[in-house]
Amino acid sequence: MKVVTALKLSGRNKNRVDVYLDGKKAFVWTKSIALELKVGQELLQNQIAELKERDTEERIFQHALRLINRRPRSERELRDSFRKKRASSDIQEAVLTRLREKGLVDDRAFAEAWVENRLAFRPRSSWALKYELRKKGIDRETIGIVLEGFNNEEAAYTAALKAARKMTDYSWDLFHKRLAAYLRRRGFKYSTISPVIKRVWNEKGGTRDESEV
Numbered sequence: 001m002k003v004v005t006a007l008k009l010s011g012r013n014k015n016r017v018d019v020y021l022d023g024k025k026a027f028v029w030t031k032s033i034a035l036e037l038k039v040g041q042e043l044l045q046n047q048i049a050e051l052k053e054r055d056t057e058e059r060i061f062q063h064a065l066r067l068i069n070r071r072p073r074s075e076r077e078l079r080d081s082f083r084k085k086r087a088s089s090d091i092q093e094a095v096l097t098r099l100r101e102k103g104l105v106d107d108r109a110f111a112e113a114w115v116e117n118r119l120a121f122r123p124r125s126s127w128a129l130k131y132e133l134r135k136k137g138i139d140r141e142t143i144g145i146v147l148e149g150f151n152n153e154e155a156a157y158t159a160a161l162k163a164a165r166k167m168t169d170y171s172w173d174l175f176h177k178r179l180a181a182y183l184r185r186r187g188f189k190y191s192t193i194s195p196v197i198k199r200v201w202n203e204k205g206g207t208r209d210e211s212e213v
Helices: 045-070 075-084 089-101 107-121 126-135 140-146 152-164 172-185 190-203
Strands: 002-010 013-021 024-030
Touching: 024 045, 045 075, 045 089, 075 089, 107 126, 107 140, 126 140, 152 172, 152 190, 172 190
Parallel strands: none
Antiparallel strands: 002 013, 013 024
């Protein structure tokens, strides 16, 4: 049995508390856990073990919130991060359950947001999006639902328009070469690329020599 002899804020971190047992600093716990204690309280070993487990879970939960606040995360991304923090599988699942209950992690919503963001800022093909989402741990069924009805030609057109803004005073050959390479890097097939390049070129008012047609 141990006795709580002091509870002190841990340095400059107001969310962490130094817990002293029997006159010695024993743990640095999250404030919400540490403040359940009081000086003079007696703790059995199993109580200490339970508090340590809860503290670890709370730290991992707060870590997850910081990650999600930066941008949405898939479950696999979070699990990978938890493993780097050496969180046990039980704690990982407990934290993910809390996040799901709060609506803070949802792989379908994540996939939908990912596709929407890509289309708005960095358009690419359905093949490229599938590859990216699989790397994020999204299952094939969810990917299929999210990409149902995806229009590769319109995505390629949007991407081409963005890239073409920087291609001023280009000849047809150079325009076609550069834009085709750009679209291939984004996963589009030639059967999609060729008509899109012609469409963008014509909308820009470009002309081609007869030898180039």
